Amino acid sequence: MKLATWNVNSLNVRLPHVLKWLEENPIDVLCIQETKMTDDKFPQAAIEAAGYHVVFSGQKTYNGVAIISKLPIADVVKNNPLYEDAQQRIIAATIDGVRVVCAYVPNGQSIDSDKYQYKLGWLAAFHDWIQSEAAQHPQLAVVGDYNIAPEDRDVHDPAAWEGQVLVSVPERAALQRLLDIGLADAYRLFEQAEKSFSWWDYRALGFRLNKGLRIDHILLSPALVQRCSACIIDRVPRKWEQPSDHAPVVATLD
Numbered sequence: 001m002k003l004a005t006w007n008v009n010s011l012n013v014r015l016p017h018v019l020k021w022l023e024e025n026p027i028d029v030l031c032i033q034e035t036k037m038t039d040d041k042f043p044q045a046a047i048e049a050a051g052y053h054v055v056f057s058g059q060k061t062y063n064g065v066a067i068i069s070k071l072p073i074a075d076v077v078k079n080n081p082l083y084e085d086a087q088q089r090i091i092a093a094t095i096d097g098v099r100v101v102c103a104y105v106p107n108g109q110s111i112d113s114d115k116y117q118y119k120l121g122w123l124a125a126f127h128d129w130i131q132s133e134a135a136q137h138p139q140l141a142v143v144g145d146y147n148i149a150p151e152d153r154d155v156h157d158p159a160a161w162e163g164q165v166l167v168s169v170p171e172r173a174a175l176q177r178l179l180d181i182g183l184a185d186a187y188r189l190f191e192q193a194e195k196s197f198s199w200w201d202y203r204a205l206g207f208r209l210n211k212g213l214r215i216d217h218i219l220l221s222p223a224l225v226q227r228c229s230a231c232i233i234d235r236v237p238r239k240w241e242q243p244s245d246h247a248p249v250v251a252t253l254d
Contacts, residue, residue, distance in 0.1 A: 001028045001096060001253040005143040005216055006237075007104070007199075007246035011035040011064070014244055015043050018068075019050055021237055021248065028070050029095055030248075031102035033145045035064030042066070057088045065091045065102050065144070082132075083125035090126075092133070098224070098253070099137035101130065103144035108165040116165060119147070123174040131181050140221040142183060145199075145246065147215050148175045150185065154214035156195065166213060183219040186231040186251040198233050199246045206245075207238055218251045227253040 004027050008014040011032065022030065035042065037058050047054045047068055057078040058064035065088060067073060075094040079085060092101040103126065108119035134140050148171045152158035161167045179185065187196075197212025206212060220228055230252040238247045 001098065002026055002250055003029045003031075003098075003100070003141055003143065003218065003253060004248050004250040005031045005033070005102070005145070005218060006248040007033040007145040007216060007244060009034050009036075009244040009246065011043065011066075012037055012041070013242060015046065017237055017240060017243070019046065021234075022050060022052070022068070025234070025250075027250070029098075029100060030068040031100065031143050032066050032068065033064070033102065033104035034062075035066055036061060037064060055091060055093055057091045059086075059088045063088045063104055065089060065104055067091055067093050067095075067100060067102050069093075069095050071096045080125055080129045082129045083122065085122070089122075094137075098139045098141055099133060101133065101140070101142045101144075103142065103146070105144065105146045105148065107147045108171070110165050111163070111168055120170055120174060123171075123178075127174070127177050127181070130178060130183075134181050134183070134221060138221060138223045140183070141224055141251075142178070142219040143217065143249075145215060146175060146217050148172060149213045149215050150175055150217075153194070154197070156197065156211045156213065161213075166215060178219060182222055184222075184225050186218040186220050186225075186228055187214070187233070187249065189225065189228055190231055196233055198249055200238065202245055216246055216249045218249055220251070224253060229254050 056066035106119040109115040198216040200206035200212040
């Protein structure tokens, strides 16, 4: 199974990119974030016509998540049952025996904002739910845009970013608590090139100068770690015209 995550930053704009990427890459399951559309606007027919199953949970203008799969999708859950939230940020399903959780973690805006406190509260509730999911599903993948760079090596300029949202100590601690459940960062299971990122700001030639952050992650349970033979960041779609500011992350599960 090839499992991928990609923040598409508007599926309305990026649907041609998603379909092209799926056609060119043997992906079995793709989790997408920031669809930015209500469910009645979701391009279900176009995705199914390409040979995929799909489930989704969206809202107008912001957020929105979906799981696209070549394989049948079962036991779908939308949102965190332990956390009441009007924002559509989570969808989970079981695919070929693997429990897949697709998440779009809040950005947080700035450490002195209410949105930052919302992010930390959201992450605390997410931890509690994922802990229960891990107990029920030995084969568990928790993937998505986490809006957290785990370490300084995941940041193009750690000194410039120090103390800011996406790299702050409380955010990194919240991500570590997820890992402490027993999950592993699939990307770090393998030797990777330095300065490897999954997001680059549109401004100031961020991608061209590789001024990015690694904030999109695939976290795997021990059973899936044993199956994981590779994990890469595919920078190619970031080079396309009108790209998302994120690149897909892909894990291979043998």
